[in-house]
Amino acid sequence: MDPDAKIDFEASLYPYQQLAGILRARVARGDWKPGKIIPSESRLVQEYGISRDTARRAIRVLVEEGLLFTVPQRGTFVRER
Amino acid sequence: MDPDAKIDFEASLYPYQQLAGILRARVARGDWKPGKIIPSESRLVQEYGISRDTARRAIRVLVEEGLLFTVPQRGTFVRER
DNA sequence: TTTCATTTGTACGTATGTATT
DNA sequence: TAATACATACGTACAAATGAA
Numbered sequence: 049m050d051p052d053a054k055i056d057f058e059a060s061l062y063p064y065q066q067l068a069g070i071l072r073a074r075v076a077r078g079d080w081k082p083g084k085i086i087p088s089e090s091r092l093v094q095e096y097g098i099s100r101d102t103a104r105r106a107i108r109v110l111v112e113e114g115l116l117f118t119v120p121q122r123g124t125f126v127r128e129r
Numbered sequence: 130m131d132p133d134a135k136i137d138f139e140a141s142l143y144p145y146q147q148l149a150g151i152l153r154a155r156v157a158r159g160d161w162k163p164g165k166i167i168p169s170e171s172r173l174v175q176e177y178g179i180s181r182d183t184a185r186r187a188i189r190v191l192v193e194e195g196l197l198f199t200v201p202q203r204g205t206f207v208r209e210r
Numbered sequence: 211t212t213t214c215a216t217t218t219g220t221a222c223g224t225a226t227g228t229a230t231t
Numbered sequence: 232t233a234a235t236a237c238a239t240a241c242g243t244a245c246a247a248a249t250g251a252a
Contacts, residue, residue, distance in 0.1 A: 064239075100242090101241070120248070122217070143220065169235075179222090182223090183220085203236075220247100221243100222243080224241080225241075231233100
């Protein structure tokens with residue numbers, strides 16, 4: 049997945065799945081290092097032109113994968129590996 | 130948890146957590162047997178006076194517990210054993 | 211210490227898509 | 232055709248906790 053890809057609302061893959069792929073690629077590229085915080089849900093909403101619901105779904109996918117972890121009222125971080 | 134309890138919107142426990150407890154108790158009581166379908170999200174919305182979001186959250190809790198499983202476009206069922 | 215903005219968590223409403231009955 | 236059912240996506244709103252000023 050291209051870490052610089054944009055959301056394609058006409059694609060067959062859901063926007064949240066596309067965003068999950070993009071964020072996964074950005075972590076792999078090193079945009080955010082292990083232990084570091086990623087953009088807030090609001091920031092992702094602004095940057096990708098999607099709803100917060102979609103941003104949260106994408107983050108959830110990566111949290112379930114074990115790539116990220118969320119700290120309530122703080123943010124979402126890249127898990128140390 | 131009382132399987133016949135109603136949602137208390139003034140309680141400290143979130144509505145979705147209360148509903149999860151109620152549904153868990155209803156499964157335990159045998160309202161729905163293993164392999165059988167439980168009420169749809171829309172039915173739960175009507176029966177408990179909550180939003181679909183809340184119904185889905187409650188179901189998700191029980192799915193993660195392994196008590197239920199969902200089949201897209203079909204319904205949510207009680208897992209065998 | 212108090213105030214304030216930020217961030218996640220929750221709740222609700224509406225709409226559309228897809229598949230089944 | 233029509234109704235049912237879940238999945239996704241958009242929006243709004245408020246609560247609670249954190250951290251900075």
